[in-house]
Amino acid sequence: MQHTPDCCPDSLKNNDRRHWLMAGFGLSVAAAAGLSVIPATAAAVSLTQAQRDAMTPDQVIDMLQQGNARFRSGKMQSHDFLAQKRATATGQYPAAVILSCIDSRAPGEIIFDTGIGDAFGARIAGNIATPDLIGSMEFACAVAGAKLVLVLGHTGCGAIAGAINGVKLGNLTGLLQQIEPAVKATTYDGERTGSNRAFVDAVARQNVQLTVNVIRQNSAILAGLEKDGKIKMIGAMYDLSNGEVAFLH
Template identity: 55%
Template structure:
């Protein structure tokens, strides 16, 4: 069965989805959709109706289960060509992610997600700006995504640059947006860019402040969260272990 989603103007399409099965049996059993428990990768496993029936918690759980598989080296076999073809006419992503451009932290890979499962915004230091906020508003208000994830990572170069007061063209202005996190991080040890414990503490604080900025600067997303339509969550990715830890 195909489902149709309507967007303002010309945005209209149909597709079948492949996200819900990622949550595993513990997450989906209450939804009563037996085929989603299959171990086979299917590009048409999840319809719009099924995506819409998921709670934000179930979507986050799907990401956690996917990351657990990634850490075990047991990622699902995927037919990306089928996923590409299935998503060509329309998309129903379950979440929007704001993550760093670091080449070692591709969100879809480390959480075992497929084509069309999530919107992904990437910028050094995973900071928000008006363009990213507008993208998130489109993803959630118009396209139906139910989770906003801000994900930082360990040993982040942008964080180190902000700590060290690095200056380079347009990068200088970007790092200025991270410096409030440097100042707000409580840390008794060496507060330098070469102390990776401090760097990681700042990275986590940067995620927290970015989430606060999203709520403050986007009344659209703040209202959706207040109404329980979406959930805004933070996470950290550990480059050494491959683990994504979601904040409580």
């Protein structure tokens, strides 16, 4: 019996752990109009390998868009988290890896209405791409089979405002310096300060786009998977006021 890989470095040393053979719980993969692999009943559980592998990157985007629409409408799925926990105890088949900010108001799993095992989550202030996070994304896609890398920024981001204002605070100083290229690259005619919410949001959007480029430039593995059409790497912005996620294609 083969073992399911986890995020520990030792698992990467065993090539046969790339082949995940755990049998999942039954859900038919939706096709044609209105793909929805997230179950509509509390009895349904997490993605199986067959379901995830049958999806295209565009279908994963559609899955997340549908989940966000449910979140905004207040009609979220009734998740049976205990069933999902049991289903994923020996294996996981996430369809996406989401790099988002640590802001408590922007939890990716909730705003996309996903369950346990549906998406990898990576969070850091300002949703920047450090070498370690890029390595984690390489694991998520090249080893675990995720089809989408999504960089998710949000409005009213404190890390962005801090970078604009040149905040200095311990280890945070170096983190915010990685956002400074987005501040400089943002074209804006108004007040360029961290107290101007419109400018903060403009920089946040620019930061998302630059972060996607950083990932491409610093990971030959992910860039190669994208070139081959096996994954997509895109950005998105989450609006704190209305709950909407706008994908930046």
